[in-house]
Every structure is written in C-alpha cells, then in structure tokens.
Amino acid sequence: MIHLQNIRKRFRRPGGGWFDAVQDTSLAITAGEVFGLIGFSGAGKSTLLRLINLLERPDSGAVIVDGQDLTAMDAPALRRARQHLGMVFQQFNLMANRTVADNIAFPLEIAGWSKADIAQRVAECLEVVGLSDRAQHYPAQLSGGQKQRVGIARALAPRPKVILADEPTSALDPKTTQSILDCLRDINQRFGVTVVIVTHEMHVVRSICHRAAVLDAGQVVEVVEVSDGKVDARSDLARSLLEAA
Amino acid sequence: MEEMTFAAALADLAGMAPEIWQACQETGLMLGVGLAAAILLGGPLGIWLYLSQPGQLFANRLVNGVLGWTVNLVRSFPFIILMVSLVPLTRLLVGSTIGPVAAAVPLSFAAIPYFARLVEQTLREIPRGVVEAAEAMGASPLQIIIKVLLNEARSGLISSLTILTISFLSYSAVAGVVGGGGIGDLAIRYGYYRFQTDVMVAMVLLLVVIVQIIQLLGNRLAARLDKR
Numbered sequence: 001m002i003h004l005q006n007i008r009k010r011f012r013r014p015g016g017g018w019f020d021a022v023q024d025t026s027l028a029i030t031a032g033e034v035f036g037l038i039g040f041s042g043a044g045k046s047t048l049l050r051l052i053n054l055l056e057r058p059d060s061g062a063v064i065v066d067g068q069d070l071t072a073m074d075a076p077a078l079r080r081a082r083q084h085l086g087m088v089f090q091q092f093n094l095m096a097n098r099t100v101a102d103n104i105a106f107p108l109e110i111a112g113w114s115k116a117d118i119a120q121r122v123a124e125c126l127e128v129v130g131l132s133d134r135a136q137h138y139p140a141q142l143s144g145g146q147k148q149r150v151g152i153a154r155a156l157a158p159r160p161k162v163i164l165a166d167e168p169t170s171a172l173d174p175k176t177t178q179s180i181l182d183c184l185r186d187i188n189q190r191f192g193v194t195v196v197i198v199t200h201e202m203h204v205v206r207s208i209c210h211r212a213a214v215l216d217a218g219q220v221v222e223v224v225e226v227s228d229g230k231v232d233a234r235s236d237l238a239r240s241l242l243e244a245a
Numbered sequence: 246m247e248e249m250t251f252a253a254a255l256a257d258l259a260g261m262a263p264e265i266w267q268a269c270q271e272t273g274l275m276l277g278v279g280l281a282a283a284i285l286l287g288g289p290l291g292i293w294l295y296l297s298q299p300g301q302l303f304a305n306r307l308v309n310g311v312l313g314w315t316v317n318l319v320r321s322f323p324f325i326i327l328m329v330s331l332v333p334l335t336r337l338l339v340g341s342t343i344g345p346v347a348a349a350v351p352l353s354f355a356a357i358p359y360f361a362r363l364v365e366q367t368l369r370e371i372p373r374g375v376v377e378a379a380e381a382m383g384a385s386p387l388q389i390i391i392k393v394l395l396n397e398a399r400s401g402l403i404s405s406l407t408i409l410t411i412s413f414l415s416y417s418a419v420a421g422v423v424g425g426g427g428i429g430d431l432a433i434r435y436g437y438y439r440f441q442t443d444v445m446v447a448m449v450l451l452l453v454v455i456v457q458i459i460q461l462l463g464n465r466l467a468a469r470l471d472k473r
C-alpha cells in the first residue's frame with residue numbers, strides 16, 4: 001500500500017550546515033496492516049510519517065501510495081491524493097470554532113461532498129468513535145480523549161485507505177490511551193484501513209501493531225514482527241526500547 | 246462670554262439639530278469609506294503578510310520584507326502629515342480636497358496598513374498544527390484561508406475591527422477639521438472659534454457615547470463568535 005523508495009530528507013541547521021533527518025530509507029507497508037514507527041526522540045519518526053503524505057517533501061526518492069507516485073504529482077493532484085490519506089495528530093489540531101460535527105465534515109466539504117451525504121457520513125463516523133451525543137459540542141468542551149476521537153473520526157470520514165497517526169496517545173493518560181488504541185484497531189479491522197502509527201512506547205506497538213520499524217538517527221534499524229503481543233526483536237536498540245516499556 | 250443656563254444650552258442645541266445630524270452623517274461617511282477600504286484592501290494585505298512569513302503557506306522572505314516595510318512606512322507618518330502629503334492624490338481621485346469624501350482618502354490610506362497589521366497579528370494566534378491538518382486533508386490555499394484562517398480568527402478579527410473603528414473615529418475628527426466636516430469639526434467650529442462651549446461639550450459627549458456603543462457591540466459579537 002505504501003512504498004518509500006530510497007527517501008532522503010535533510011534540514012538546514014539554524015547554525016548553518018545540514019542535518020540528515022531521514023537517510024536513504026526504504027520501507028514497504030502492506031495494505032490492511034497496522035504499522036508502527038518507533039524510536040527515541042529525534043530519531044526521525046515524525047519526519048518519516050510526514051513524508052508519506054508529503055507534508056515534508058523528500059530531497060530524493062519516491063513515495064508511492066496505492067500505486068501512485070505522490071512525488072511526481074502537481075499540486076491539485078496531490079491535494080486529491082491527500083483526501084484519501086487521513087492524519088491524526090498528537091495535539092489533535094481540531095478547529096476550535098467548528099462543532100464536533102463540523103470538524104468531521106471539514107474533509108468532506110473540501111472534497112466537494114453534498115450536504116446530505118456529509119450529514120450521513122458524519123453521523124456514521126460519530127457512531128464509530130462513540131461520540132454521537134457530542135455532535136454539537138465545541139472542542140473546548142471535550143476531554144483530551146474525546147478530542148482525539150473527533151480527530152480519528154475526521155481522518156476516517158473521507159473513507160481513506162490509509163490513516164497516519166503521529167503519537168496519537170502521547171497527550172493522554174494510560175486508560176484513555178488504551179481506549180484510543182482500541183478505537184484505531186477497531187477501524188483497522190472493520191474497514192481494512194492501513195494504519196501507520198508513530199510512537200516512542202513499545203506497549204503501543206505491542207497492543208495494536210502487526211509490524212513496526214525501529215528507527216535511529218534517520219535510519220531503519222530493523223523491522224520487527226508482533227505476534228500475540230510479543231515483539232520479536234533482534235537489534236540492541238529494539239531490545240532497549242522493549243526494556244524501557 | 247454671556248452666562249448660559251442649562252435650559253438655554255439645550256435650546257441652543259435643539260436649534261442646531263439639523264447641523265448635528267449632518268455632522269453625524271459626514272462622520273459616518275468618512276468612517277464607512279475608511280473601514281471599507283481597510284477591510285477590502287487591508288484585510289487581504291494582512292493575510293498576505295501572514296502567509297508570506299517563514300514556515301507559512303506562501304513563505305517568501307523578499308515578499309514578506311517588502312510588504313512589512315511598506316506597511317511600517319505608511320504607519321509611521323503622523324496622520325496630519327499623511328493628510329497633507331496626500332492632497333495631490335486626493336485632488337486626483339475626488340476632484341476636491343474638502344468634504345467628507347475627500348477626507349476619506351487619507352483616512353483609507355492610513356486604515357489599510359493599520360488593519361493589515363491587526364489582521365496579521367490576529368492570524369498568528371492560530372496554532373500552526375490546525376493549518377497543517379487542513380493541508381494534510383488536501384485543502385487548497387483558498388479553502389485554508391476562508392475555512393480555516395478567517396473562521397478560526399473571526400473573533401479576533403472583530404476585536405481588531407472594533408479597535409480600528411474607534412481609532413478612526415478620532416482620526417476622522419482630525420480629517421474633519423482640515424475640511425472634512427463631521428462631529429469633530431462641528432465641536433471645534435462652535436466650541437473653539439465661536440466660544441459656544443455647550444456645543445463642544447455636547448459633541449464630545451456624543452463621541453463618548455458612540456465609542457462606548459461601538460466597543461460594547463464589538464465585545465458582544467467577538468464573545469459570541471469565540472468558541473475556543
């Protein structure tokens with residue numbers, strides 16, 4: 001579903017010179033899986049995730065999603081492609097002046113859906129995340145966990161093939177974290193949406209990922225498999241992340 | 246100066262009612278034109294100023310530098326000097342340099358960069374992540390401006406407009422004295438040149454009431470629009 005081919009991304013350092021955030025990385029993520037990106041702070045997890053929907057443009061290499069090379073697209077084509085790539089953020093990034101329902105409606109308005117279709121789809125998505133009774137509330141009136149559910153419903157609304165999540169539970173307490181992870185797993189299983197999730201916590205990987213890439217200094221150290229909540233790790237880095245959990 | 250009773254002062258003012266009404270209309274006209282220019286030209290300029298900043302949608306150091314410098318330049322002129330230096334332009338545009346329409350030219354000229362800065366400041370308060378979320382969902386620049394930036398900043402924009410209106414009520418009095426007419430001009434003409442203090446006091450009171458009403462309405466509307 002997602003192929004990253006020889007991706008490089010460097011940032012200009014404030015003091016001068018360059019910093020390699022992602023170094024010659026290739027990764028293949030299969031349709032329907034929950035794929036983790038794990039590593040310590042500064043490893044390049046967020047950058048790699050943002051390269052998938054081209055919020056960051058790679059300096060070289062190709063990003064192929066659902067058979068389409070995003071790096072070769074012009075701006076309008078890229079916008080259309082992004083409408084099928086949901087994104088969930090650590091800080092939720094909801095629009096404060098829109099109700100819950102209108103936040104979820106936003107990507108559908110952008111995509112030109114009719115009012116009736118939007119209303120129906122918003123109701124469905126609210127149902128999925130269990131917030132039907134909060135449709136007319138504003139984000140300021142919700143708890144962190146509820147805000148993230150709105151974020152997930154918003155990502156789900158345009159029936160995306162892929163949802164990208166950057167530390168979706170890092171701003172939440174452990175109990176809420178579990179319910180958000182359950183919600184993402186539920187969406188993956190019911191709708192077959194491929195989920196890519198960034199985290200620095202191994203327990204997130206254990207609880208919902210099928211596989212995960214372990215990152216360090218902008219490189220993939222290894223790709224681990226998860227079976228029955230057990231992570232089969234070989235590298236020292238993956239082991240130390242396991243111990244930290 | 247003859248001694249005046251309160252009753253005499255009231256009678257005086259009542260007799261001037263048509264003139265006062267005319268002055269209110271002139272002030273309204275000056276403000277209306279100035280604010281319209283501020284919204285229609287200063288608004289987009291403020292949005293551009295914001296979007297050309299580093300890290301924003303149309304980040305461009307040169308464009309941002311030139312816009313910012315120009316806005317500062319016009320804003321650094323004392324209003325009275327701006328008025329005088331714009332006399333040729335006013336004559337070109339309006340065909341005359343007296344009357345409320347002529348006074349509206351320098352008012353608009355001052356209002357545009359003023360409001361542009363206010364808009365830029367207001368937009369800066371929107372968290373970057375919210376705009377980024379819209380980008381990630383495939384929103385076009387125009388959709389981001391209208392559906393995200395302006396909607397998220399709407400309450401701050403109303404507050405900015407309130408500040409602008411009140412400042413320009415005072416600027417319009419200056420413009421009035423130099424031939425624009427209006428409430429401020431009336432106060433000066435009767436109160437200062439003809440020693441009719443009652444008229445001056447009444448005009449100042451009228452301005453006080455207008456300012457209070459504008460601020461009250463602005464606060465109400467801003468609060469109602471703010472869901473943060």
Ligand SMILES: Nc1ncnc2c1ncn2[C@@H]1O[C@H](COP(=O)(O)OP(=O)(O)OP(=O)(O)O)[C@@H](O)[C@H]1O
Pocket residue numbers: 011012019021039040041042043044045046047048200
């Ligand atoms: N826009 C940018 N400009 C300059 N440097 C950047 C930029 N974005 C990221 N970096 C740098 O790239 C490196 C990787 O950043 P990234 O955000 O991908 O790390 P991360 O693994 O997500 O870390 P964290 O767990 O702290 O979120 C960091 O050293 C960061 O400082």
Ligand SMILES: [Mg+2]
Pocket residue numbers: 045046047
């Ligand atoms: Mg990160």
